[in-house]
Amino acid sequence: MRRTLLTAALAAVLVAGTGIPVSAAAPGAAPPGWSIEDGTLTWRSESVIPIGDAMVEFWAGDRLLGRPAPDAGQRTLRLDVGAGPLPDDLTVKVGGRPLGARTATRAPATITEIAPLPANEVDPGVRGPFTTVRGSYELPAVTLPGMPAPVEMLAEVVAPRNAPGARPLALFLHGRHLWCYAPGGGTDYALDWPCAPGSVPVPSHLGYLQAQELLASQGYVTVSIAANGINAQDDPLDEAGADARSALVRRHLEVWANRASAPPIVRSVPAADLSKVLLVGHSRGGEGVSRAATDSLTPGARPRWTIRGLLLIGPTIFGQNPAPDVPSVTILPGCDGDVSDLQGQMFADATRGVSKGRALHSVLYAVGANHNYFNTEWTPGQAVAPANDDWFLPEDAVCGTDAPTRLTAAAQQTMGATYIAAAARLFVAGDDRVRPLLDGTGRRAPSAGPARVLSHAVGGNRTTALLPAAGYRTGGGARLCDQVSRDERAACLPFATYGSPHFAVYRWLFDEPGRHAIRYDWTTAGTPMTVSPPAAARLGSSSHLALRLAVPENTPASTFGVSVTDTGGRTTALGDVTLTGLPAGEFGTPVWAQEVRVPRKGVRDVATLTLTPRAAVGTAWLIDAWGWSPGTPDPRTSALPRVDVAGRVVIEGGPGDEQTYQIPVAVTGAADGRIRLSVVQPNGASSVSWTATVRPGQTTIDVPVTVRGDDVWNHDQEIIEVLAKAETGVVVGDYVGTVDVRNDDPAGTVTAGPATGTVTEGGTLTWRLTLSAPSESDYAQTLYAAFPPAGGPELSTADVDPRWLLDTFGVPAEPARPLHEVVYWWPYIPAGSLTAEFAIPTIREDLAEPAETVELRSITDERPPLTGVVTD
The missing domain is CATH 3.40.50.1820 (Alpha/Beta hydrolase fold, catalytic domain)
Structure with a gap:
């Protein structure tokens, strides 16, 4: 009977009668909770995994492995990864944060306070006249x-x-x-x-x-x-x-x-x-x-x-x-x-x-609010069904259960x-009187009680002033940065950090062109930092210049001087703006922009925007800038042309086969716009993106996806994604089409045996695992553990090289214990290779002893045991 490897204390091994401690992790062994069998990577949670809305993902460091499927008990997640090594930094993430995180990620900081905003003219939370x-x-x-x-x-x-x-x-x-x-x-x-x-x-x-x-x-x-x-x-x-x-x-x-x-x-x-x-x-x-x-x-x-x-x-x-x-x-x-x-x-x-x-799009940042409690049937104490607080760090100073900001x-x-x-x-x-609650004006609704709700917006009565893009020029401590990039030199924030909702990743497109912001870094107060668009922006009849500007979490009140240079070379100081970083506890808070405004003072166009920080050192991000006026215009909603991406299933093919498939992107309506198309390789390993113009009368755009065949086994399927995103003049419905590449090559066979099965004291026992044919994937599907031998005395930790024992399994040689309490072997064969070896170096002793044995058995599949014998 096949048994699945459970590396939560190697439970399967312990049940089978050995005593390997989880701390004795060999190189390539999985961390607690993880297992692998027949190319399926499994993570088991200590508790039920709540059913939620965000995508659940397996990561190895900063590399996405894929999105696993839960089992019926909602405690186990499984992902088909094929054969491969398991790095030490495996992580389960939900919506960008590690699942099961229960400890602080850093020391607490001095937490900022968000001062109450002035009350709005009207309060929409007041009950109306009707029963x-x-x-x-x-x-x-x-x-x-x-x-x-x-x-x-x-x-x-x-x-x-x-x-x-x-x-x-x-x-x-x-x-x-x-x-x-x-x-x-x-x-x-x-x-x-x-x-x-x-x-x-x-x-x-x-x-x-x-x-x-x-x-x-x-x-x-x-x-x-x-x-x-x-x-x-x-x-x-x-x-x-x-x-x-x-x-x-x-x-x-x-x-x-x-x-x-x-x-x-x-x-x-x-x-x-x-x-x-x-x-x-x-x-x-x-x-x-x-x-x-x-x-x-x-x-x-x-x-x-x-x-x-x-x-x-x-x-x-x-x-x-x-x-x-x-x-x-x-x-x-x-x-x-x-x-x-x-x-x-x-x-x-x-x-x-x-x-x-013209349509107003408002965003509200609600300090201290979690995800579930907006729905009483998802709230413990109110729900008739099981419910939970979705926040995962109960002691967090801002979001924890008893935090004053919660x-x-x-x-x-x-x-x-x-x-x-x-x-x-x-x-x-x-009723335009409620707009100041929503559009970045900075008002509060008294009915919302103690809630601290910040707002900013785009659209509505705004005209574009700065929308960072390729071609923008910067000076001082400013630079144009990429919102989504794995290149830390170009990125607005390091890719592996908690990040910013403004820089949210689009599925597995980890390097997305065309998305930019301005990052400011300075070390001296009064340093002017400049941003100039390729062409000056007209402000029209706007009353104010509005900036969506962010500073790091827990930043004390920070003031910036704002000035504008027009096309005639005249510079006008528009005034100062001040903002405070969002409060954050031990886990952190994402970078989110707050809206700040200065009067236009008659400036008609913006050739250069200059920010001058009053603080001695700091960092900030400019998401965009707008000419703003009060009021809410009619959005003039219309039926924009629409695009939808299809998908298909294909067979990989043999050596030399190279097939390019045309994946259709359907166009509905009289289009005259532009979309960005991307082809993303499995798990976001690489991608290519380009813009495509959609012309009137066009009904389809074909996206070429090339699949190259071989005769080397891999796990059953690979998913290539075709993504569409609107740039101008169109909307997107079905945004993703998958090319499901099915592997059609047989798997090779695996054999194992001793290379040096009997040695005298001081010699090295060696075993070899061999594949009959190379694989496209790394192989790490078999685990051997030492068991008490069927007959005769067993080798102990006192019989092997103590340095090897400590380096490999993290345990000392003394006090002596049988090897079945310590030793296991997880063979790893890199892609393209055929063999893996495992060696146990023994030491020479001056005692007369009978022959001693170590026996390794596979606990992931049925195969003969591997035996080694040491004689005097």
Whole structure:
């Protein structure tokens, strides 16, 4: 019977009767929790791995190995990696942070405080004049894209009672969470869909009732929809279920559009005005509602609704493909332990330059908020199903359980409801008085209580001043830096650091051209640092120059002088700006830009922007700069042309075979724009990117992907990704197409035996593992461990070279112990090689002894034992 290697204390070996300690890790051995069998890399957690929204990834240092699949118990992750060595720095990451991190990554720093902002003129969190009515509906399950099993059509409605006329509609979509559980107060859950007997669906769609009640009191009809069937089935999908979530949202909107035949609760509440729809999405639900906005605007779609805005909470955006003409507010939780890279920043940053730029895209940084507590059904003490605090470092000085900056669940839910109402009031009701809460003006909503919420924005009433790109000139301590690069000399931040949401990585594209910022480093106060675009930027009638500027975490209040030189060579000092670094505890905080403004003072154009730091030393990053004026213009939403990437499965082929496949990128609508295309090799090992112009009348762009065959075995498949990203004039729907390359070569056979099986004292026992043919991958699939021999005395640690014993296994020779308590061998054969050897050097003794034996047995597969004998 085959046994799987468990390197958490080499459990399989210990159970089999040996006593190898985990500290006795041989070179190439896996760290605790990791194992490998038949090319499958496995990590086992000490506790249940919470089901969340971010992608889970295996890393070796700064090299991505791939995205593993969980088992039914949600404690084990597995990834097909083929044969290969296991480096010492294996890591499981979720949303950019190590999974299971329970200790501080550094010493605590002096933590900055975010001062309360001035109160806004109006408070959207105040309850409105209407009483409310609540009900639910359930319709037959539906088939959705990529979902083998039907998905539920279940929703909770909260609406104003007796409100006159048709009312605007707000639809809520929860994110990826546990979908089935066993009632009774325990921690048992099930991963079947539909839910297995004895388990019931988790009511995640009931988690936003506070926000629904607030909106309903203000006159909105609200509906929160269930998506457990998608959560249960989206894990293997390239786009993580965004397509299915969009389809589910639009199915429910159709229910409201067909009022006459709708369920009783829909007919009994005020009619929904579908020309005024707000979509609210949490986590993967955020990406889902954004995709619904894009799908609703696809040329030829003709929906019966108009989406006026989006409110996105801790959202994913794996495709970095926002809807540029639909206004949005994105909440980034400062203590998000799930989508820790805060990739939702791309709902603003990735819209720049894509369309007209009239839609406001706001980002809110919520100090002390975690990912889960926005939903009461994901919050311990409120949820009926198992729930957890997703923040992973309970003693952290900012995000820890008892940290003064950490929001309670109730405070976080109130803050969330308040800003959801702010988005509705601005985008749907058109009340510009709430805009200062969202657009970087620096105001707070009193109803949000103790929450510290910072904001910045792009779009709206702004005109581009500086958008760093190739061709920008810099001086002083400024330099143009690459947002996503493994070249630390060019990067804005080192690749392996916690990073910045502005620099979020697009899937496995670890070197992405075309994304830049300005980095400032200075060592002397008063050092002028300059940035000049290739052509001067016109500020038009803007009242202010707005900068999105970041400083490192816990930076004390830092002041910069801002001046502008125009095309006539005249320099105007516009004033000083001051910002304080975000508070960070032991784990750290990502670099996030704050919006600061100075009056334009009549300056008409910007040929050079100069920042002069007042502090003696420091670092800062400029994301962009804008001419800003108050007000919120009509976004003039239109159906931009759209591109979608396809994929295919191919066979590798034999030696000399080289096949170039054309992967189609479909174009819908009368396009006249530009996209960036990338071909990314498996696990992001390398990539090539280029821009492609989309012309009117064009319906397809072919992306060439070359596959080279051989006759050397490798693990079963390799995935090459084709990615599309909008640059200008188009939107992207299906952003990734995979070329699934199937290996068609047989695996070689493995033999093992002694090279020197019997020696006298002082000699070296040697064994050799041999492959019958070379492999494309390194081989490390077999583990041998010493066992008590079948007969005769066993070699002990006193019989072998003590320096070898200490260097190899980390244990001293004395006190003497049998080798089966210490010795194991993990053969490693590099790609292209055929053999690996293992040697045990013995020492000469002056004692008369019988022959002594060591016996090595494979604990990963069935093969004869390896025996060595030492004689006097």
